[in-house]
Amino acid sequence: MHCFPCFSSPKNKKSSTTNETNENNEPRPPDRRRTEETEETEQSEGTSLKIFTFRELATATKNFRQECLLGEGGFGRVYKGTLKSTGQVVAVKQLDKHGLHGNKEFQAEVLSLGQLDHPNLVKLIGYCADGDQRLLVYDYISGGSLQDHLHEPKPDCEPMDWTTRMQIAYGAAQGLDYLHDKANPPVIYRDLKASNILLDDDFSPKLSDFGLHKLGPGTGDKMMALSSRVMGTYGYSAPEYTRGGNLTLKSDVYSFGVVLLELITGRRALDTTRPNDEQNLVSWAQPIFRDPKKYPDMADPVLKNKLSERGLNQAVAIASMCVQEEAAARPLISDVMVALSFLSMPTEDGIPTAVPILSFKDKSMSIALSRHDSNLVSLPPELATEDDKSSTSSGEESSLDSEKESVSKNKYKKKHEEEDSSMESDDGSDSNSEHEKDQDSPPPKPIDEKNQAQSLKIKYRYSWEDIDVSDERLSSKSSQKSNDESTSSRYDSDRDQEEKEKEEEEEQEHSHIEHIHSSKTDDDQSVYFDNDDDSGDDNGASLHRIKSEVEIDSIKE
Numbered sequence: 001m002h003c004f005p006c007f008s009s010p011k012n013k014k015s016s017t018t019n020e021t022n023e024n025n026e027p028r029p030p031d032r033r034r035t036e037e038t039e040e041t042e043q044s045e046g047t048s049l050k051i052f053t054f055r056e057l058a059t060a061t062k063n064f065r066q067e068c069l070l071g072e073g074g075f076g077r078v079y080k081g082t083l084k085s086t087g088q089v090v091a092v093k094q095l096d097k098h099g100l101h102g103n104k105e106f107q108a109e110v111l112s113l114g115q116l117d118h119p120n121l122v123k124l125i126g127y128c129a130d131g132d133q134r135l136l137v138y139d140y141i142s143g144g145s146l147q148d149h150l151h152e153p154k155p156d157c158e159p160m161d162w163t164t165r166m167q168i169a170y171g172a173a174q175g176l177d178y179l180h181d182k183a184n185p186p187v188i189y190r191d192l193k194a195s196n197i198l199l200d201d202d203f204s205p206k207l208s209d210f211g212l213h214k215l216g217p218g219t220g221d222k223m224m225a226l227s228s229r230v231m232g233t234y235g236y237s238a239p240e241y242t243r244g245g246n247l248t249l250k251s252d253v254y255s256f257g258v259v260l261l262e263l264i265t266g267r268r269a270l271d272t273t274r275p276n277d278e279q280n281l282v283s284w285a286q287p288i289f290r291d292p293k294k295y296p297d298m299a300d301p302v303l304k305n306k307l308s309e310r311g312l313n314q315a316v317a318i319a320s321m322c323v324q325e326e327a328a329a330r331p332l333i334s335d336v337m338v339a340l341s342f343l344s345m346p347t348e349d350g351i352p353t354a355v356p357i358l359s360f361k362d363k364s365m366s367i368a369l370s371r372h373d374s375n376l377v378s379l380p381p382e383l384a385t386e387d388d389k390s391s392t393s394s395g396e397e398s399s400l401d402s403e404k405e406s407v408s409k410n411k412y413k414k415k416h417e418e419e420d421s422s423m424e425s426d427d428g429s430d431s432n433s434e435h436e437k438d439q440d441s442p443p444p445k446p447i448d449e450k451n452q453a454q455s456l457k458i459k460y461r462y463s464w465e466d467i468d469v470s471d472e473r474l475s476s477k478s479s480q481k482s483n484d485e486s487t488s489s490r491y492d493s494d495r496d497q498e499e500k501e502k503e504e505e506e507e508q509e510h511s512h513i514e515h516i517h518s519s520k521t522d523d524d525q526s527v528y529f530d531n532d533d534d535s536g537d538d539n540g541a542s543l544h545r546i547k548s549e550v551e552i553d554s555i556k557e
């Protein structure tokens with residue numbers, strides 16, 4: 001077999017062949033002698049992707065020997081291999097020959113997959129397209145999958161502790177947030193599950209198997225898969241997806257919620273060895289979500305007494321929001337990520353040093369971080385340094401804008417820029433350029449003062465909209481509302497009062513369906529659903545986030 005590179009750098013193109021396309025404008029095989037004799041790995045144009053020869057990969061995997069087989073998934077077999085040229089250990093995914101991918105699809109797919117790069121994604125390092133062979137070459141992740149660690153642990157392995165679980169959830173949320181928010185066009189994962197979350201040696205999670213079906217740009221939440229084939233795994237797939245193949249970013253959020261529930265409970269998403277009413281994890285958990293007293297019973301028994309009840313309550317609350325039946329009511333993964341950033345903070349003597357307090361009141365959900373020691377509370381570095389996220393800590397508008405749910409990435413960016421410029425006129429500072437932003441924006445205001453409770457709140461405002469609302473209406477209305485209300489961070493201690501008054505005003509304007517209350521007192525730190533409202537089952541209404549804002553307060557005790 002010989003290499004059949006689809007793409008090559010201009011330099012390589014010149015040297016490989018003068019007949020790059022045939023009369024049908026299809027790529028021709030390169031000069032056979034070159035690939036056989038030199039075995040030189042090419043670089044794909046415009047990406048860091050390497051184009052491997054089939055021979056290289058056969059050598060790397062000892063001719064795809066059984067002993068190198070890591071497993072077989074929906075797309076084909078995966079082999080562990082070592083690249084002869086560099087010694088790098090890789091995972092080689094040999095795609096099913098009878099799969100969906102034609103040559104063109106494959107080309108488009110690998111090129112866009114090659115652009116994706118995030119510490120919480122398994123990195124695609126190259127590919128091979130040779131005749132009817134299609135192979136993808138990934139970094140090898142040595143620690144096994146979350147599924148292995150959680151559900152099939154080796155007998156000599158300690159069960160994963162609570163903080164590790166929350167750190168895995170946080171890392172996975174960051175990977176997913178990258179796919180949803182940073183990748184352009186956004187990538188819907190489709191098949192997020194514990195077996196697709198690989199762990200490296202220090203338990204850092206890496207999402208694998210993403211983007212094997214690339215999605216075209218759509219209209220935000222309504223993005224559809226190019227393929228109508230319903231994928232996903234039972235137990236993880238969102239109801240709207242399994243029912244009608246309707247795939248959106250929120251379907252991923254649902255699957256994420258299931259993984260979070262697995263981490264919390266130690267139960268499988270689907271476990272046919274359990275009694276009927278306990279086989280499906282979400283169905284089992286739904287009634288418990290409404291009864292916080294039962295939350296401790298939900299926790300993985302191996303964690304007994306080794307987790308904070310507050311942390312558990314918050315994690316369950318996040319999971320319960322993610323697995324809501326109504327896709328539009330699920331939070332954005334970026335919101336989930338922020339909440340988990342706090343839950344995953346290291347603990348002192350098993351007690352988390354900081355616990356987020358989620359409060360759901362009328363149209364707003366707040367995530368507040370409280371701690372009562374003298375250490376600084378600041379956003380985790382990954383949230384504080386990136387441009388989008390720096391806004392959460394530097395007093396600018398939050399990047400967690402409602403519009404990204406309902407408009408395309410480009411539209412979102414445009415909106416973001418507009419708001420940036422409105423921010424500019426508001427506060428007189430120039431925040432347009434990323435570079436300037438990095439240089440000029442003041443560092444996050446320290447909020448630490450001894451004997452003060454510290455609180456960082458990220459508020460998400462939701463409004464009720466008819467479900468059949470058109471995207472245009474949703475986005476323009478939301479946008480208007482979002483623009484009308486300034487989205488700035490405030491540091492002054494009068495903010496709470498102001499906020500309360502504003503909320504009361506807004507309360508009169510909108511009806512609400514569901515409350516989840518959070519009590520801030522130390523002994524009663526509960527989060528619970530309040531179904532006291534008969535508008536709860538309002539037909540044709542759903543929650544849409546219209547605004548988010550960040551505030552960092554120092555609250556005198």
Ligand SMILES: Nc1ncnc2c1ncn2[C@@H]1O[C@H](COP(=O)(O)OP(=O)(O)OP(=O)(O)O)[C@@H](O)[C@H]1O
Nearest residue numbers: 070071072073074075078091138139140141195209
């Ligand atoms: N980059 C990698 N590093 C290490 N092991 C990997 C890597 N990619 C996949 N694997 C392992 O290879 C096996 C097959 O993986 P694959 O993703 O193809 O299927 P799956 O996740 O088991 O099932 P599905 O296709 O339904 O998602 C799994 O055991 C997986 O953990």
